[in-house]
Amino acid sequence: MAIPLAxxxxxxxxxxxxxxxTALGIALTVSVLVAVLALVNGLRTAFETAANxxxxxxxxxxxxxxxxxxxxxSVFEDLKSKPGIAxxxxxxxxxxxxxxxxxxxxxxxxxxxxNVTVRGxxxxxxxxxxxxxxxxxxxxxxxxxxxxxxxxVAKRFPDAQIGRKLRFGKxxxxxxxxxxxxxxxxxxxxxxxxxxMSGDFNRFDGLSSALVRVPDAVSxxxxxxxxxxxxxxxATARTEQQYMDSQTNSAAPIQxxxxxxxxxxxxxxxxxxxxxxxxxxxxxxxEVGTLRVLxxxxxxxxxxxxxxSLLLSLLGGVLGCLLVLPLNNVTTGLMTFSxxxxxxxNFRVGPEAMAIGVAFALVMGAIGGLFPARMAAKKEIxxxxxxx
Amino acid sequence: MFRYVPLMLxxxxxxxxxxxxxxxxxxxxxxxxxxxxxxxxxxxLAPPKPGQELRLVARHKVSMTQPLPVSYEARIRQLxxxxxxxxxxxxxxxxxxxxxRRNFFARFCIEPDKLFRVRPELEMPDEQKRAFERxxxxxxxxxxxxxxxxxxxxxxIFLTGDIYPVNPELTLVGIFKDPNTNETLFFSxxxxxxxxxxxxxxxxxxxxxxxxxxxxxxxxxxKAIDTMFENSTAPTKTETEQAFALQFVSxxxxxxxxxxxxxxxxxxxxxxxxxxxxxxxVRERVREIGILKTLGYTPGAILFMILGEAGVIALMGxxxxxxxxxxxxxxxRQGPTFVGAMRTLSITPDVGALSLALAFLIGxxxxxxxxxxxxxxxxxxxxxxxx
Numbered sequence: 199m200a201i202p203l204a205x206x207x208x209x210x211x212x213x214x215x216x217x218x219x220t221a222l223g224i225a226l227t228v229s230v231l232v233a234v235l236a237l238v239n240g241l242r243t244a245f246e247t248a249a250n251x252x253x254x255x256x257x258x259x260x261x262x263x264x265x266x267x268x269x270x271x272s273v274f275e276d277l278k279s280k281p282g283i284a285x286x287x288x289x290x291x292x293x294x295x296x297x298x299x300x301x302x303x304x305x306x307x308x309x310x311x312x313n314v315t316v317r318g319x320x321x322x323x324x325x326x327x328x329x330x331x332x333x334x335x336x337x338x339x340x341x342x343x344x345x346x347x348x349x350x351v352a353k354r355f356p357d358a359q360i361g362r363k364l365r366f367g368k369x370x371x372x373x374x375x376x377x378x379x380x381x382x383x384x385x386x387x388x389x390x391x392x393x394x395m396s397g398d399f400n401r402f403d404g405l406s407s408a409l410v411r412v413p414d415a416v417s418x419x420x421x422x423x424x425x426x427x428x429x430x431x432x433a434t435a436r437t438e439q440q441y442m443d444s445q446t447n448s449a450a451p452i453q454x455x456x457x458x459x460x461x462x463x464x465x466x467x468x469x470x471x472x473x474x475x476x477x478x479x480x481x482x483x484x485e486v487g488t489l490r491v492l493x494x495x496x497x498x499x500x501x502x503x504x505x506x507s508l509l510l511s512l513l514g515g516v517l518g519c520l521l522v523l524p525l526n527n528v529t530t531g532l533m534t535f536s537x538x539x540x541x542x543x544n545f546r547v548g549p550e551a552m553a554i555g556v557a558f559a560l561v562m563g564a565i566g567g568l569f570p571a572r573m574a575a576k577k578e579i580x581x582x583x584x585x586x
Numbered sequence: 587m588f589r590y591v592p593l594m595l596x597x598x599x600x601x602x603x604x605x606x607x608x609x610x611x612x613x614x615x616x617x618x619x620x621x622x623x624x625x626x627x628x629x630x631l632a633p634p635k636p637g638q639e640l641r642l643v644a645r646h647k648v649s650m651t652q653p654l655p656v657s658y659e660a661r662i663r664q665l666x667x668x669x670x671x672x673x674x675x676x677x678x679x680x681x682x683x684x685x686x687r688r689n690f691f692a693r694f695c696i697e698p699d700k701l702f703r704v705r706p707e708l709e710m711p712d713e714q715k716r717a718f719e720r721x722x723x724x725x726x727x728x729x730x731x732x733x734x735x736x737x738x739x740x741x742x743i744f745l746t747g748d749i750y751p752v753n754p755e756l757t758l759v760g761i762f763k764d765p766n767t768n769e770t771l772f773f774s775x776x777x778x779x780x781x782x783x784x785x786x787x788x789x790x791x792x793x794x795x796x797x798x799x800x801x802x803x804x805x806x807x808x809k810a811i812d813t814m815f816e817n818s819t820a821p822t823k824t825e826t827e828q829a830f831a832l833q834f835v836s837x838x839x840x841x842x843x844x845x846x847x848x849x850x851x852x853x854x855x856x857x858x859x860x861x862x863x864x865x866x867x868v869r870e871r872v873r874e875i876g877i878l879k880t881l882g883y884t885p886g887a888i889l890f891m892i893l894g895e896a897g898v899i900a901l902m903g904x905x906x907x908x909x910x911x912x913x914x915x916x917x918x919r920q921g922p923t924f925v926g927a928m929r930t931l932s933i934t935p936d937v938g939a940l941s942l943a944l945a946f947l948i949g950x951x952x953x954x955x956x957x958x959x960x961x962x963x964x965x966x967x968x969x970x971x972x973x
Binding site: 216220229230258260268299311400435459469470475 | 614618622751855861866
């Protein structure tokens with residue numbers, strides 16, 4: 199027969215201070231883990247929502263980042279006419295040649311200057327990015343020195359406001375619009391006209407990359423293989439999604455650091471939980487004896503104390519998640535080695551991260567509760583009752 | 587006061603299991619705290635490494651991915667206070683297979699005749715230096731790299747370019763000693779230019795390394811160089827090599843803030859663990875404290891004893907934690923890292939002392955409330971307590 203759970207609950211509430219202190223220790227450990235998961239999660243979302251599964255990114259063979267993509271204009275002309283590329287209603291191929299570079303603008307936090315990605319593209323490039331919408335103002339016009347800024351850029355750079363001018367390349371550019379790209383990393387970019395930009399940066403032939411669209415999911419691999427095998431192009435193709443996934447790796451060092459920290463903290467918290475449970479067992483020796491006299495088996499005593507420890511850690515886990523919750527949707531920035539500019543994104547405390555946090559807490563509770571529970575169950579009735 | 591010390595130690599060891607668990611718990615937290623402190627010190631407070639004091643790096647104001655005209659070098663060299671200036675170009679590229687992390691090491695294009703003047707801390711036999719200057723396709727590797735790769739002089743090294751669309755075919759002509767134990771391969775910038783052929787690409791470089799004549803010249807030079815190119819199409823940012831290296835760390839976000847948050851969380855955890863232990867321990871001993879008081883122990887003595895007990899436990903946990911931390915930093919030093927500071931990560935005496943002091947303070951601080959309560963309890967009440 200099992201000992202009612204209410205018995206454990208009451209025990210936890212009777213010794214409030216001890217319970218809360220132990221649970222808080224576990225909560226802090228959990229919150230470190232969940233915060234790191236939320237950071238990585240947010241970064242992943244920013245990159246994943248920027249990618250369309252039907253888009254393929256083409257760069258020069260050997261290049262791993264758009265910044266060093268180095269795709270030549272002549273190669274693009276050949277690429278554009280490849281069979282397998284989707285066409286718009288009016289017949290032009292959905293292929294966009296782009297130039298990506300980094301500029302330095304004074305920001306709110308850093309008047310010395312923060313790096314921002316600038317992308318030069320043509321109208322096709324906008325067609326290929328359905329997730330990007332104009333939020334204020336209008337798109338830039340071809341052949342003009344006009345830029346449209348992402349909403350995170352607008353937020354962080356005082357100069358990046360509609361009606362103002364940005365200085366980069368060979369002169370000033372008018373800010374004519376702000377774009378909203380949902381949760382995606384595109385919010386941290388500035389868009390402008392490809393040909394204007396290539397002139398400003400003396401990049402007439404060696405541009406960065408090309409984005410092409412395939413008509414359906416089946417033809418993705420076929421086009422990638424066909425581009426990779428084409429000796430004439432000397433280019434590498436991958437899906438936009440693969441490229442964005444590899445960008446998420448830039449958070450790997452933080453992820454390692456966070457997991458390392460939380461595991462060591464968990465070791466400490468497990469010992470603390472063990473301590474609390476041993477004390478609980480020691481104080482309740484008489485109770486344990488009484489329960490045994492009433493007919494509860496050793497097994498049910500073991501389960502009862504084990505459950506109590508799990509309850510304690512569950513409380514800690516939930517507390518830990520609550521502690522991190524205010525972080526949800528807080529914006530943070532991270533530089534990446536492939537963009538050399540800062541990507542703004544939001545912490546995302548999602549259900550998975552919280553589930554992992556609670557599970558992590560339960561593991562701590564299980565480790566901390568097992569030995570004390572065994573000790574309680576092993577007590578001889580007479581010895582236990584005699585105990586003061 | 588010190589005659590209470592034996593009693594204090596006895597009390598600390600009285601519930602062995604609890605003390606052990608507490609010590610282990612504090613040790614785990616303190617081990618982490620020690621590693622974090624060491625990391626912080628290594629990243630932000632370390633003195634310049636050998637050879638770094640007089641070295642400056644000039645890059646494009648935006649980032650090192652934006653190129654500077656190679657002609658800047660001659661203009662920089664003319665500035666008073668410059669001992670030597672040299673092209674310093676990250677080549678990147680792939681050696682054998684990029685998926686294997688062991689194939690990752692730094693590859694730079696430099697000027698062979700100036701390398702050892704800009705980086706005087708590197709040591710290489712003279713005949714190898716001459717061979718490096720003579721052979722255009724020659725390369726030199728640090729002894730750490732050569733050892734790990736099993737390279738000998740004469741080794742053929744083939745790289746595939748990613749930033750540059752060229753594939754250098756190099757021959758190892760020298761192995762130099764680097765006191766900073768970096769894993770680096772250097773080859774000639776002129777060879778890179780030759781491979782690139784005519785065109786604007788070869789005339790642009792990523793960064794210049796500058797060796798100043800003396801320490802006074804360093805800040806002055808940084809300003810002078812940046813002013814010289816301020817209004818050109820490629821403005822520069824010149825900073826000490828140490829500051830330059832720190833920007834790689836800043837890519838990981840606000841590391842300072844992360845480290846501080848983690849340290850705060852860990853410190854608070856230690857506080858909780860220690861407070862909890864002392865509260866439990868005092869609760870069990872109420873009657874005993876009553877007896878001590880009957881025997882004439884003053885509240886002050888009792889306060890001191892309990893605080894001391896907490897301090898002893900925290901110190902023991904702290905010492906064990908530091909031991910673990912030094913083991914952990916030794917392990918981290920061996921791992922593959924891209925931040926140079928990780929190679930010299932260790933628990934230095936100042937880090938150790940700081941962590942121990944913190945542990946002691948937390949231990950004593952956390953037991954203040956239970957100790958105060960115990961000291962205040964009246965004899966009658968304490969003796970009536972059933973435990």
